[in-house]
Amino acid sequence: MAKVRGAIVVDIEKCKGCGLCVVACPSKVIDLAKEVNGKGYNYAYMSNPEACIGCANCAIVCPDTVISVYKVKTEANA
Amino acid sequence: MAELKLMKGNEAIAEAAIRCGCDGYFGYPITPQSEVMETLMARKPWEETGMVVLQAESEVAAINMVYGGAGCGKKVMTSSSSPGVSLKQEGITYIAGAELPCLVVNVVRGGPGLGTIQPAQSDYFQATKGGGHGDYRLIVLAPASVQEMYDFVDLGFELAFKYRNPVQIQSDGVIGQMMEKVTVGEFKPRLTDEEVVKRYGSWATTGKTANRDRNIITSLDLDAYRQEQFNLKLQRKYKEIEEKEVRFEKIACEDADYLLVAYGSSSRICQKAIEIAREKGIKVGLLRPITLFPYPTKAIQAMLGQVKGILAVEMSAGQMVEDVRLAVEGKVKVQHYGRMGGVIPTPNEIVKALEEQIING
Amino acid sequence: MDIKDIIKEENLVYSKTKVLTDNVMHYCPGCTHGVVHKILAEVIDELNIQEKTIGVTPVGCAVLAYNYLHIDWQEAAHGRAPAVATAINRLYPEKYVFTYQGDGDLASIGAAEIIHACNRGEKMLVIFINNGIYGMTGGQMAPTTLEGMPTSTSPYGRDVKMTGQPLKITELIAQLPGTCYVTRQAAHTPAAVRKLKKAITKAFDNTGKKKGTSFIEVVSTCNSGWKLSPVKSNEWMVEHMFPYYPLGDMKDE
Numbered sequence: 137m138a139k140v141r142g143a144i145v146v147d148i149e150k151c152k153g154c155g156l157c158v159v160a161c162p163s164k165v166i167d168l169a170k171e172v173n174g175k176g177y178n179y180a181y182m183s184n185p186e187a188c189i190g191c192a193n194c195a196i197v198c199p200d201t202v203i204s205v206y207k208v209k210t211e212a213n214a
Numbered sequence: 215m216a217e218l219k220l221m222k223g224n225e226a227i228a229e230a231a232i233r234c235g236c237d238g239y240f241g242y243p244i245t246p247q248s249e250v251m252e253t254l255m256a257r258k259p260w261e262e263t264g265m266v267v268l269q270a271e272s273e274v275a276a277i278n279m280v281y282g283g284a285g286c287g288k289k290v291m292t293s294s295s296s297p298g299v300s301l302k303q304e305g306i307t308y309i310a311g312a313e314l315p316c317l318v319v320n321v322v323r324g325g326p327g328l329g330t331i332q333p334a335q336s337d338y339f340q341a342t343k344g345g346g347h348g349d350y351r352l353i354v355l356a357p358a359s360v361q362e363m364y365d366f367v368d369l370g371f372e373l374a375f376k377y378r379n380p381v382q383i384q385s386d387g388v389i390g391q392m393m394e395k396v397t398v399g400e401f402k403p404r405l406t407d408e409e410v411v412k413r414y415g416s417w418a419t420t421g422k423t424a425n426r427d428r429n430i431i432t433s434l435d436l437d438a439y440r441q442e443q444f445n446l447k448l449q450r451k452y453k454e455i456e457e458k459e460v461r462f463e464k465i466a467c468e469d470a471d472y473l474l475v476a477y478g479s480s481s482r483i484c485q486k487a488i489e490i491a492r493e494k495g496i497k498v499g500l501l502r503p504i505t506l507f508p509y510p511t512k513a514i515q516a517m518l519g520q521v522k523g524i525l526a527v528e529m530s531a532g533q534m535v536e537d538v539r540l541a542v543e544g545k546v547k548v549q550h551y552g553r554m555g556g557v558i559p560t561p562n563e564i565v566k567a568l569e570e571q572i573i574n575g
Numbered sequence: 576m577d578i579k580d581i582i583k584e585e586n587l588v589y590s591k592t593k594v595l596t597d598n599v600m601h602y603c604p605g606c607t608h609g610v611v612h613k614i615l616a617e618v619i620d621e622l623n624i625q626e627k628t629i630g631v632t633p634v635g636c637a638v639l640a641y642n643y644l645h646i647d648w649q650e651a652a653h654g655r656a657p658a659v660a661t662a663i664n665r666l667y668p669e670k671y672v673f674t675y676q677g678d679g680d681l682a683s684i685g686a687a688e689i690i691h692a693c694n695r696g697e698k699m700l701v702i703f704i705n706n707g708i709y710g711m712t713g714g715q716m717a718p719t720t721l722e723g724m725p726t727s728t729s730p731y732g733r734d735v736k737m738t739g740q741p742l743k744i745t746e747l748i749a750q751l752p753g754t755c756y757v758t759r760q761a762a763h764t765p766a767a768v769r770k771l772k773k774a775i776t777k778a779f780d781n782t783g784k785k786k787g788t789s790f791i792e793v794v795s796t797c798n799s800g801w802k803l804s805p806v807k808s809n810e811w812m813v814e815h816m817f818p819y820y821p822l823g824d825m826k827d828e
Contacts (some may be wrong), residue, residue: 237666238662238665238666240662266662266665266666268661268662268665270658270691271687271688271691272687274655274658274687274688275655275658275661275687275688275691276658278651278652278655278658278659278662278688279658279659279661279662280662281649281651281652281655281658281659281662282631282649282651282658282659282660282661282662282663282666283662283663283665283666285649285659285663286629286662286663286666286667288666290662290666304652305652305655308651308652312650407667419629419647419648419649419663420647420667421626421627421628421629421647421667421670422625422626422628422645422646422647423626424626428641428644428645428646428647428648429647429648430641430647430648430649430650431648431649431650432632432641432648432649432650433650434638434639434650
C-alpha cells in the first residue's frame with residue numbers, strides 16, 4: 137500500500153512565530169521552538185516529522201511564505 | 215498644417231492638448247473653465263488621436279487620475295478654477311513628491327472660499343509657494359493672451375517631462391473667457407506605447423519586463439536620511455529650473471524712469487496704462503513675468519540702477535509684490551496696486567496709483 | 576524513510592513563487608496581508624501576467640506592498656487608489672490593473688472614489704482588506720469597526736448612536752451595474768485561502784476579458800490592533816466578524 141510522506145523546511149530567520157501553521161496542520165506536525173531566531177521569535181519547526189503528509193496547509197496559511205513543502209509516495213515497508 | 219482660428223482661451227487649451235499629442239485629460243466642471251472639457255468632449259479626440267477624456271467624480275479624483283496617468287509615462291493633464299485647484303493640492307504635492315510630469319491649468323477666479331466666478335489673480339501664493347504640504351515647487355506659466363494659452367500647453371508638457379515636475383498654467387477668468395485669433399500648430403502624434411517604454415521605461419509603470427526591476431511610483435520613504443537626500447535632490451532640480459527656465463517680457467523699458475510689474479491679464483491693462491502715462495510725460499515701462507516660478511528676479515534687479523520706483527499691479531491684495539520686494543531688497547520704492555473679488559482695474563486707476571504711490575508718494 | 580530523502584528538489588510541492596520578492600514583510604506576525612499578498616503573487620505567476628500587471632497600493636499598512644511583489648506599482652494618496660487605477664486602466668487597456676486597499680482607505684476617506692470607479696465599471700480588480708480597524712496609525716476606529724468593538728478612538732467600544740453602524744460597503748458595491756463580480760472571502764484556514772485564490776483568479780480573468788470591476792473583500796484580522804494572538808484573532812473573526820460580514824459571492828455575472 138502506498139504511503140505519503142512529507143516534510144517541511146522553515147526559513148527560520150524569516151519566521152515570525154505567529155503559530156498559524158501550527159493550527160493549520162491536520163497531523164499536528166508543527167510546534168513553535170523554545171529557542172528563538174535572530175529577531176527573537178519562537179520559530180516553527182517539525183516536532184513530529186513522521187506524521188507529515190506534505191499537504192502544504194501550513195505553507196498556504198503562512199503570512200510570510202517561509203515554509204517549503206516536500207512530498208513523496210513510498211511503498212509501506214513494515 | 216498651421217492655421218489661424220478664432221477661439222476662447224479655454225478652447226485654446228483644449229485644442230492645444232489635442233494637437234500636441236496629449237494622452238489624457240481628467241477634469242471636473244467649474245466656472246470659468248468648463249469650456250476646456252466641453253470643447254474636448256465635443257471634439258471627441260479619442261476618435262482622432264486616441265486621447266482619453268474623462269469627467270471625474272471630483273477634482274480630487276481628477277488630479278489622482280492625472281497621478282496614475284503620469285505614473286504610466288503618459289502625457290496627462292487636468293484643468294480647474296481656484297476652488298477646484300484647492301481640492302487638487304493633495305494630488306499635486308503627491309505628484310511633485312513622486313516626481314511625475316503633468317500639466318495643471320488654473321483659470322483663476324476670486325476667493326477666498328466660493329468667492330466669485332469673476333477673474334482674479336489671488337492664487338499666486340498657492341501656485342508659486344506650494345499650495346500643498348512639503349518643500350516642493352511647480353513650474354508656473356502665466357499666459358497673457360489666447361495665443362499663449364495655446365502655446366503654453368505644449369511648452370508646459372515639454373518642461374514637465376524635462377524636469378519630471380508638475381507644471382501649472384496660471385491663467386484667469388479674463389484670458390480663459392476672451393476670444394482672440396490663434397495660430398494653431400500642426401498635429402504632433404501621441405507617443406506609442408513602445409515609444410513610452412523607450413523614453414520613460416526606466417521609471418514609469420509600463421509593466422515590469424524581465425530585463426528590468428519593478429518600477430515604483432511613490433513619494434514615501436520612511437528613512438529620514440534618505441528622505442532628506444531626496445528633498446535635497448528636489449531642491450537641486452528647482453535651482454536648475456531657476457537658472458535655466460526664467461521667462462519674461464519687457465515693454466517700453468529702454469528709457470523708463472518707473473516700472474510696472476504685472477502678469478497675465480493685468481499686464482495687458484498695464485500696457486494701456488503705459489500709453490496714458492507717457493502721454494502725460496511719465497516714462498514708465500512694464501516687466502511681465504511669464505514664469506511665476508521661476509521668478510524673473512534677476513531681470514528686475516537689472517532695472518534697479520535705472521528706475522526710481524516700481525508698482526506691482528495684480529488682481530489680488532498683493533501677493534506677487536512680495537517677490538518683487540525680495541528681488542529689490544529695499545533699493546527702490548515698491549508699491550502694490552490691485553483690485554479684488556473679481557473687479558478688474560482700469561488703466562487710469564493704474565496711472566493714478568503710479569502717480570500717488572510712487573512718483574509723489 | 577529519512578527526512579533528507581524527502582527534502583529533495585524533485586519532491587518539492589510548495590514554495591515561494593518568484594513573483595514574491597525576498598524582502599521580509601513589515602507586517603506583524605500572523606497578519607492577513609501576508610497571506611493575501613502571497614495569493615496575489617501566486618495567481619499573477621500562474622496566469623503568467625507579471626509583465627502586464629500594475630498594482631496600486633493604498634495608505635495604511637499595505638502602503639509598502641510594492642516591496643513584496645515583483646510587478647510595477649503606484650502608491651496612491653489615502654483613498655485615491657481607484658482614481659489612480661482608473662487612469663492606468665484607460666491609458667493601458669491591455670494591462671491588468673488592481674488596487675489593494677484597507678477599510679479606512681476604501682470605505683472611509685476613499686468612499687467616493689471606489690463607488691465611482693466601480694460604477695464606471697473600470698476593468699480592474701479591487702482587493703479590499705476589512706479588519707475593522709486602522710492598523711498603521713495604531714488601532715483607531717474604522718467605518719467597518721463592529722458595534723461595541725473597542726479601538727483607540729472608541730476605547731469603550733463603538734457607539735453606533737455616535738458613529739453609525741459598521742458600513743457594509745461591499746453590499747453597496749454589489750448594487751452597482753459596473754461591477755461584474757463581488758465576493759466576500761477570508762484567509763484564515765487552508766480551505767478559505769484556496770477559495771480566495773479561486774476568487775482572485777476569476778477576478779483577473781474578468782479583467783482580461785474586460786468584463787467590468789471585480790471586487791473582493793477579504794475579512795481579515797489585525798491581531799495587534801485587536802490585542803489578541805494571531806490564532807485567537809482568527810477565532811474572534813469567525814465568531815464576531817463573519818456574522819456581520821458573511822462570506823460568499825454577492826454577484827457573479
